[in-house]
Amino acid sequence: MIDKIRFGPSGNQKLFYEQGHKHSIEAPMWLHSMGLDAYEFSFGRGFTIKEDTARKIGEEAKKYDVLISCHAPYYINLANPDPLMIEKSFGxxxxxxxxxxxxxxxxxxxxxxxxxxxxxxxxxxxxxxxxKNLLVILKNGDFLKNGKRLCIETMGKPQQIGTYEEIIDLCTMDECLVPTFDFGHINALTGGTLKTYDDYKKILDLAVEKLGERAKSCHIHFSKIEYGDKGEIRHLNYDDTVYGPDFAPLAKALKDLNFTPTVICESKDNMATDSLIMKGIYESV
Ligand SMILES: [Zn+2]
Structure with a gap:
């Protein structure tokens, strides 16, 4: 079920509600009907969902073969020197x-x-x-059961820890660590350097060299992102023609290198329909 490339959105696109749907419980069915099979639920600004509701969405996801991922709160900062803040991050x-x-x-x-x-x-x-300390707690408490993974993301601003080299290096620390390659972030951070097949392949090759087979089932965020001198400015839709990056060369590299990632689309508005565009590109390269 897991070893195949999957495509899906982060969150619910407006179209989902415009078509009469009211609650995320209906999202897996909706995504499945479009031909998508992944769905990211964000806790970015906190935990707004009850366990019971998460279970109901999970049952639907299983029924429709939609793989769910969750995005952790943005407040996490494991670089913070304050032990109290680290305890909060662990929470x-x-x-x-x-x-x-x-x-x-x-x-x-x-x-x-x-x-x-x-x-x-x-x-x-x-x-x-x-x-290192966190992983001991998570393993002792069985928080990583059923093959769960921490997918550390490449970031779009210079003061954040998260160049692709840094993320790959951190992931060598444990088998349960896998990169989230956010190619929009990588492109924004480096001022638009992701253009060709080789630009992408270089990143994927490094991941395989350092992490072995598990690099191939990495997590991916993809959207076009506006950038400036200080990196990421804002997410765009896939129809942007100014900033990039383009999905086609990545799609070809993923196919050639036998990667089976979950590809989550984080477009500004069209997360689901853009995800479908990306899936179409992958199938056609
Ligand atoms: Zn993120």
Whole structure:
């Protein structure tokens, strides 16, 4: 069920409601009817869903073969030197993974931290120490059962920890760590350098070299993103022709290298319909 490439949106597109749907419980059926098979639920601004509701959505997802992932709260920062804040961050993992289990999902997508007043080296060193302690807690508490994974995301702003090299390196720490390659972020951070097949292949090759087979089932976020001198500015829809990146060269590289990722579309408005466009591109390359 899991080892195939999957496509789906983050959250519910307006069209979902315009077509008469009222609640995320109906989302798996709706996505399935469109030909999509992944769905990301965001806890970005906090945990707004009850366990019971997550279970109901999870049952629907199973019925319609839609793989659910969850995005952790944006407040997580494992680089923070304050032990109290680290304890809070750990709580965002245990709570979020409990809900992910209710959803019957696999991937927990995380922004791991940012520099704040620390040097980049200090921030990364803090993240490694805290991540190590966190993994002990999560494993002892059985929060990672049923193949759950922490999918650490590549980020779009310079002060955030999250170049693709940094993320791949962090993921070497444990088998349950897998990159979330947000190619819109990578493109925004580097001022629009993702253009060709080789630009993408270089990243995927490095992941396989350092992480082996599990790199091939990585998590992917894809959307076009406006950027400036300081990286990411805002998410766009796939019809943008100015900023990129383009999905076609990535689709070809994923196919050639036998990757089976979950590809989540984070377009500004058209998350589901753009996801379908991306699926079409993948099938046609
Ligand atoms: Zn994210």
């Amino acid at each position: 965002y993992f245990t709570r979020g993974l409990t809900l992910l289990e209710c959803f019957g999902g696999r991937d927990y997508v995380v922004h791991i931290g940012s520099c704040g007043k620390l040097s980049r080296e200090e921030a990364i060193s803090n993240i490694k120490t805290n991540l």
